[in-house]
Amino acid sequence: MSCGEPHETDCSEVLAEVWLLLDHECDEDRDAQLRRHLDECGPCLARYGLEEKVKTLLSRSCGSEHAPEGLHQRLREQIRATVLEQAEVTVERSAAGTVVEVNQTRVESWRS
Template sequence: MSCGEPHETDCSEVLAEVWLLLDHECDEARDAQLRRHLDECGPCLARYGLEEKVKTLLTRSCRGEHAPATLHQRLREQIRATVLEQAEVTVERGPAGTVVEVNQTRVESWKS
């Protein structure tokens, strides 16, 4: 997806990382970069808002019931993998850090 406007960060990157942003799993620099994009891009902000509502609904629906930590982790990994696959993003983790690629283009590398 792209809104057609030039941005520092491509729309597909932002949408691929929406759940990382919602789950506060981005470092400060990446969080700021993604939020800057959301401030500039209405379609991405709308998608972020939808995902935020889904997360809120899931939280409310599951209140009081706690799934095992292993199930929680497996679901999070599967959701992340599905989102990244749909956005044609690959994530490689190695001893030198993590590399995120969008459409076979190196986007970012950071050390875990």
């Protein structure tokens, strides 16, 4: 997804990491970079808001019951993997840091 405007961080990259942002799992630099994008991109901010509401609704629906930590971690990892796979994003972590790669397919239409 792209709103068509130039940004430091591509829209699809931000949307692929929106759950990491919601769960406060980004380092400070990445958090700031994603939030800058959301401040300047209305479509991504709307999508972020939707995801935030889903998270809040899920939290309320579960009441005061808490899943075991192991289950919670496995679900978080599966959700992250699914989102990244659907967005064609790869994440590689190493001692040097985290590398995020977004593979985009650009479709253009030509009119004569």
